[in-house]
Amino acid sequence: MTTSGIRRSMAVGSTLLVGSLVLTACGSDEEPTATTTGEGVLAEVCPETVVIQADWEPEAEHGGIYKLIGDDYTIDADAKSVTGPLIVDGEDSGVNIEIRIGGTSVGFQSAQSLIYQDRDIMFGYGRVGEYMATQADTPVIGVLASMAISPYAVYWDEETYPEVETIADLKGTGAPISVGSSEDVWVDYLVGTGVIDEDQVDRSDQNKPAAFVSAKGELAEAGFLTAEPFMYEEEIPEWGKPVKGQLIHDTGFPEYFQALTVSTATYEKEADCLKEIVPIMQQAQVDYINDASATNELVVELVKEYDTGWVYSLEGGEYAHKTGVELGVLGDSEDGVMGTFDLERVQTLIDIVDEYGKGDVSDATPETLVTNEFIDTSISAG
Numbered sequence: 001m002t003t004s005g006i007r008r009s010m011a012v013g014s015t016l017l018v019g020s021l022v023l024t025a026c027g028s029d030e031e032p033t034a035t036t037t038g039e040g041v042l043a044e045v046c047p048e049t050v051v052i053q054a055d056w057e058p059e060a061e062h063g064g065i066y067k068l069i070g071d072d073y074t075i076d077a078d079a080k081s082v083t084g085p086l087i088v089d090g091e092d093s094g095v096n097i098e099i100r101i102g103g104t105s106v107g108f109q110s111a112q113s114l115i116y117q118d119r120d121i122m123f124g125y126g127r128v129g130e131y132m133a134t135q136a137d138t139p140v141i142g143v144l145a146s147m148a149i150s151p152y153a154v155y156w157d158e159e160t161y162p163e164v165e166t167i168a169d170l171k172g173t174g175a176p177i178s179v180g181s182s183e184d185v186w187v188d189y190l191v192g193t194g195v196i197d198e199d200q201v202d203r204s205d206q207n208k209p210a211a212f213v214s215a216k217g218e219l220a221e222a223g224f225l226t227a228e229p230f231m232y233e234e235e236i237p238e239w240g241k242p243v244k245g246q247l248i249h250d251t252g253f254p255e256y257f258q259a260l261t262v263s264t265a266t267y268e269k270e271a272d273c274l275k276e277i278v279p280i281m282q283q284a285q286v287d288y289i290n291d292a293s294a295t296n297e298l299v300v301e302l303v304k305e306y307d308t309g310w311v312y313s314l315e316g317g318e319y320a321h322k323t324g325v326e327l328g329v330l331g332d333s334e335d336g337v338m339g340t341f342d343l344e345r346v347q348t349l350i351d352i353v354d355e356y357g358k359g360d361v362s363d364a365t366p367e368t369l370v371t372n373e374f375i376d377t378s379i380s381a382g
Contacts, residue, residue: 043094046273060320064285133359142259150257153225155245160217181205279376
């Protein structure tokens with residue numbers, strides 16, 4: 001999670017009290033081919049431990065990176081990290097992988113910021129629409145789109161608003177929309193393009209799920225469409241019924257959410273490693289899509305061991321995986337390849353942030369923000 005603050009609910013329980021809470025990346029002339037698998041495949045080209053900084057607590061949306069960890073892992077409950085051999089096709093790659101969580105344990109700092117505080121961190125999750133505005137101080141480049149589209153959405157009570165099918169339909173109802181205390185560009189984009197009215201937007205940092213439940217259906221809310229509907233229907237007895245929502249992506253805001261990024265220094269220094277490891281990470285995303293069970297069990301175990309107040313169930317993870325696949329959040333990019341960035345889509349993001357955002361993105365180009373040069377185009381979820 002970032003300082004601009006998409007914050008998920010920290011706990012879910014039987015009462016509302018528990019629930020409250022300038023680098024130009026040129027494309028390579030030589031297209032990467034499928035990584036040779038086998039024992040020690042990364043030993044000569046990558047750091048001894050590949051560190052990944054997540055943007056939030058463990059959850060199914062991070063399944064692709066947790067899929068890389070083999071059975072022989074060590075959990076550090078104090079450091080809020082898990083470390084183990086990085087496994088490729090059942091073989092030890094010769095390096096370890098360490099995954100660190102975001103959220104409360106890092107003061108809600110962005111992975112982009114943390115990459116520059118600790119140079120041991122190789123990869124960090126980032127949103128392209130967000131990190132483009134801070135490139136002058138902490139430049140990063142996306143090397144893998146772990147999600148084809150963003151799971152972020154606005155949802156509402158379908159009983160209170162039976163005629164509402166889209167976020168735009170909420171405008172006619174005057175329903176307040178809780179977006180948290182963030183200054184995320186998508187909110188100003190929706191207001192600026194007339195999808196919603198400014199006076200509908202509630203930017204106070206209200207507790208989930210308490211505020212939504214206490215509003216008795218009058219309040220719409222922003223969150224993950226892969227998570228919150230399950231939470232409200234199955235895990236919040238005070239609500240206990242479905243909610244309906246629409247992805248913000250479908251309003252024309254094409255964010256790349258949870259892109260795996262590296263610092264520009266890492267991009268230059270570790271090109272040989274990136275050429276080998278990015279296809280492995282692509283395949284891990286595909287493997288998680290095809291079989292999430294063991295990884296979701298690991299996620300639940302980590303949540304329990306870290307004990308930060310974040311609550312996560314196996315059933316919630318199963319819902320997130322299934323829904324993510326159904327919505328196209330977890331899946332191939334527009335070109336049918338796992339993890340590629342569409343440069344025209346990135347340019348659309350730049351144009352939106354330039355018009356509606358507060359940061360200076362006048363120097364941003366798709367090529368300075370993302371690259372497909374390490375992608376193996378033969379890897380697809382099919």
